Amino acid sequence: MSGFSPDHPGAEVRVSPNFSPRRGAHRPSMIVLHYTGMETGEGAEAWLCNPASAVSSHYLVHEDGRIIQMVRESDRAWHAGKSSWRGEADINSHSVGIEIVNPGHMLGYPPFPDRQIYAVIDLCRGIVNRYRMRPEHVLAHSDVAPGRKIDPGERFPWARLFDAGVGNLVKASPIRSGAVLRSGDKGQAVEELQSMLALYGYGVDITGVFDRQTSIVVEAFQRHFRPRLVDGIADGSTMRTLSKMLATVETSLG
């Protein structure tokens, strides 16, 4: 494909060959946000357009706020990998992928510049409106691939997106000492915690045992919704924040 007109007004187009048709979905219903985890934005842009990489995203947002579109929104970009949300395993077929230029945890994890965040907000708003997406379907790669991915990470300003009308968030409950569930715990309380995480959308098996997968998913939840402390321990603040998050989607869960 030599080119296409951008779905997002103002986006520059640089075509990636790494895409395929959406399977079982004609329109995306969610957004997955990533960071690039590479030294430079230019390097990331080239990689996402290189046939040898076999990865891509619909959009890349540079640190200066420039938005590059590489795959049409009607096509399936290859960004999520093995992932799941609310029982759906082919996240690529159901989502728009946005790569946000940031070198990531392995390379110092600098803050996301304001201009970049304004551009991400503008881009997400357009996509959410085009496809009438539910606010709780604006997700992190770490939400849909816990244990495997941690991007865009706990420094990503979800609250600023939420204040601008993008995504779903509650004010995280303050962190205090108190009853906790942690690795090795067993019983009904653990089963309830797992059920709540699964009901919100996370891929977690309900075993009644606070096993490794539970701790990993609790970390993923914290990274997005209670980023001040990401430790995989279900403390009171985590539990209360999770209950509040579930209450926000109660009606849509039917």
Ligand SMILES: [Zn+2]
């Ligand atoms: Zn990612």
